[in-house]
Amino acid sequence: EPEVTQTPSHQVTQMGQEVILRCVPISNHLYFYWYRQILGQKVEFLVSFYNNEISEKSEIFDDQFSVERPDGSNFTLKIRSTKLEDSAMYFCASRIGLIFGPGTRLTVL
């Protein structure tokens, strides 16, 4: 069964550093998403991506965040200068029915 994969499973970084979280969506899907889950809180929508551009983004997705699909298969989320409050599980998803990857746990020290 096709699945969404994410790397790394856990990323530890220092505050102010840049991180790139990687996702490989299901190959024939066209819509891609990033969601995040701060420990013990709701899963929150960050951004959706279609046809190589952002189709919608939330208030959380400020200028520190960016997404791209550099090579037609990977889908990345970049956080330019991480803050403590960016520590969360980040889930990549692709349609249809919103299939999620296993998540990347980001810890900002």
Added chain:
Amino acid sequence: GDSVTQMEGPVTLSEEACLTINCTYTATGYPSLFWYVQYPGEGLQLLLKATKADDKGSNKGFEATYRKETTSFHLEKGSVQVSDSAVYFCALSDDDNFNKFYFGSGTKLNVKP
């Protein structure tokens, strides 16, 4: 705005007990409703869905019925197993293309042997 409210956990049950996890929603249109499950250390998996009023989603013994009159989508299972221990998330999408989801805060279920 659109939102989902689900009962707080944790919910602790003995094996073979009946389960109900309440979920209610607020939406301006006619959303589709979903239950996702998150097993320990894993991502979110779609458990079941219903796309219109009175539809019943079902999977792995779990069921939920889309009730427009009560704006609810309660998750039920007649006999839980230890392997059902997980966090369950109710979610809605009010976009025809399922472009954006709103999740509840999750309910942790612990099933004891």
